[in-house]
Amino acid sequence: MTELSKRGERSPVPAEWTYAPAPESRDIVRLRERYGLYVGGEWLEAAETYSTVSPSTEETLAEVGQASDADVLRAVDSARGAFENGWSSLPGSERAKYLFRIARILQERSREFAVLESLNGGKPIKESRDVDLPLAAAHFFYYAGWADKLEYAFPNRTPRPVGVAGQIIPWNFPLLMLAWKLAPALAAGNTVVLKPAETTPLTALLFCDVVRQAELPAGVVNIVTGDGRTGAALVDAAVDKIAFTGSTEVGKAIQRRLAGSGKKLTLELGGKAANIIFDDAALDQAVEGIVNGIYFNQGHVCCAGSRLFVQESIAEPVIEKLKRRMATLRVGDPLDKNTDVGAINSRAQLEKIEELVASGRDEGAEVYQPPCRLPEKGYWFAPTVFTNVAQSYRIAQEEIFGPVLSVLTFRTPEEAVEKANNTPYGLSAGVWTEKGSRILWMAERLRAGVVWANTYNRFDPASPFGGYKESGFGREGGRHGLEPYLAFDGAETRGG
Ligand code: NAI
Ligand code: MG
Numbered sequence: 001m002t003e004l005s006k007r008g009e010r011s012p013v014p015a016e017w018t019y020a021p022a023p024e025s026r027d028i029v030r031l032r033e034r035y036g037l038y039v040g041g042e043w044l045e046a047a048e049t050y051s052t053v054s055p056s057t058e059e060t061l062a063e064v065g066q067a068s069d070a071d072v073l074r075a076v077d078s079a080r081g082a083f084e085n086g087w088s089s090l091p092g093s094e095r096a097k098y099l100f101r102i103a104r105i106l107q108e109r110s111r112e113f114a115v116l117e118s119l120n121g122g123k124p125i126k127e128s129r130d131v132d133l134p135l136a137a138a139h140f141f142y143y144a145g146w147a148d149k150l151e152y153a154f155p156n157r158t159p160r161p162v163g164v165a166g167q168i169i170p171w172n173f174p175l176l177m178l179a180w181k182l183a184p185a186l187a188a189g190n191t192v193v194l195k196p197a198e199t200t201p202l203t204a205l206l207f208c209d210v211v212r213q214a215e216l217p218a219g220v221v222n223i224v225t226g227d228g229r230t231g232a233a234l235v236d237a238a239v240d241k242i243a244f245t246g247s248t249e250v251g252k253a254i255q256r257r258l259a260g261s262g263k264k265l266t267l268e269l270g271g272k273a274a275n276i277i278f279d280d281a282a283l284d285q286a287v288e289g290i291v292n293g294i295y296f297n298q299g300h301v302c303c304a305g306s307r308l309f310v311q312e313s314i315a316e317p318v319i320e321k322l323k324r325r326m327a328t329l330r331v332g333d334p335l336d337k338n339t340d341v342g343a344i345n346s347r348a349q350l351e352k353i354e355e356l357v358a359s360g361r362d363e364g365a366e367v368y369q370p371p372c373r374l375p376e377k378g379y380w381f382a383p384t385v386f387t388n389v390a391q392s393y394r395i396a397q398e399e400i401f402g403p404v405l406s407v408l409t410f411r412t413p414e415e416a417v418e419k420a421n422n423t424p425y426g427l428s429a430g431v432w433t434e435k436g437s438r439i440l441w442m443a444e445r446l447r448a449g450v451v452w453a454n455t456y457n458r459f460d461p462a463s464p465f466g467g468y469k470e471s472g473f474g475r476e477g478g479r480h481g482l483e484p485y486l487a488f489d490g491a492e493t494r495g496g
Pocket of ligand 1: 168169170171172195196197198226227228229230231232233235245246247248250251253254268269270271301302349352399400401
């Protein structure tokens with residue numbers, strides 16, 4: 001018997017080359033049974049509470065406060081007090097110290113935050129660990145750097161803080177959206193009342209602990225949890241600015257509500273981004289970009305590349321390669337380090353995805369889903385791709401906000417631009433081609449706030465992000481992201 005066959009007997013070749021489970025321990029997270037509202041540096045009990053669940057198991061994680069109108073007013077009062085009694089007149093270099101401290105604490109506690117984010121929101125730990133947390137910390141580092149340089153960011157304009165900012169965020173990147181909102185607001189000298197989304201309040205509540213650890217003065221950051229009613233109360237309260245990220249529907253309602261109020265407003269709403277592949281693109285790299293564009297974070301991404309435009313001559317090989325790649329995606333336990341696609345954030349979102357996918361089938365598109373075993377409990381949806389899609393189909397028009405891709409084709413660059421812009425949205429786009437000149441030609445014509453070239457879903461705190469048309473207005477990130485939180489002497493404040 002040869003050495004090789006002897007070894008073969010001892011450890012037979014497995015029938016299947018699947019990954020063994022590699023779960024991240026959740027012991028690092030200490031959940032409280034019940035959370036109040038964080039107002040003026042204290043925990044306030046809410047009269048009404050609701051349960052927040054883990055979307056991958058449906059288990060209840062904690063009871064969370066549903067802030068009433070009166071609670072919201074208290075939070076706004078406390079923010080006003082903190083603004084007037086010190087924070088707004090603190091030298092920028094002092095504000096920067098707090099922001100640097102927050103950034104460092106987030107880095108130190110990143111595993112705890114990543115596990116909690118995946119537990120409460122359903123996203124793969126690989127993503128919360130490697131994307132959400134590093135980017136959240138990076139935002140605080142970045143804006144800490146601006147806090148004492150505002151006069152240089154806006155020369156000859158004498159910037160000053162606007163006052164109290166009301167911030168309403170969604171559930172797809174709970175901690176990261178908190179960072180996008182808080183960091184520029186605080187750097188600019190404002191105080192804040194922030195409302196997390198109802199399904200994902202836990203990392204924002206854990207963040208209150210970071211605020212304490214950083215010894216931020218009481219009332220500078222207030223966190224009120226609750227559903228849309230709490231958000232509406234915040235919009236109506238005596239705040240100076242509202243920053244909202246969420247659905248176009250609610251964004252429009254807020255804009256109507258604020259018209260003529262003099263409150264500043266920024267809206268970051270939905271998208272239906274075009275990811276455009278030319279025939280000279282590096283196809284395997286493009287396929288990775290397509291997958292990242294739509295299956296990252298279960299497709300719960302406002303800038304997701306949900307409409308794929310492939311040049312006709314390469315449509316067949318691209319779709320073929322894409323399906324082969326989709327078959328390798330591992331769907332399941334968000335806390336498993338091998339998981340590529342986690343749980344759908346809520347039952348309501350799952351139902352919306354199911355409805356739109358059914359409409360795609362009914363309208364005549366061809367659907368493909370790789371074979372995968374979905375867990376029995378929890379909210380799940382397999383990675384899906386539609387081919388034979390017409391531009392008029394709902395799946396080509398409406399934001400699905402799930403792991404569902406619609407493939408369309410084009411022949412010429414002009415046709416690609418026309419089809420890509422044929423949407424009420426305008427948040428982002430992707431272009432894949434070897435030709436630099438074509439990238440520039442396309443980027444000039446695409447009506448999108450962000451255009452990625454030969455990559456997708458890349459974020460950097462120094463880079464402004466935001467939309468055109470029904471994707472909203474205002475920019476977050478970069479120097480641009482400070483402007484909505486500043487007023488300038490002699491200049492009218494821009495109202496809703
Ligand atoms: P939503 O817009 O209702 O929720 C976003 C935030 O707004 C949450 O914190 C919510 O409590 C709050 N809110 C709800 N009604 C409000 C009101 N009248 N006044 C003030 N705040 C209010 O979004 P939802 O219902 O969770 O998702 C619906 C669809 O919206 C999704 O399927 C997706 O297509 C889109 N969406 C887009 C997001 C983006 O990042 N652009 C984020 C979340 C959802
Ligand atoms: Mg809603």
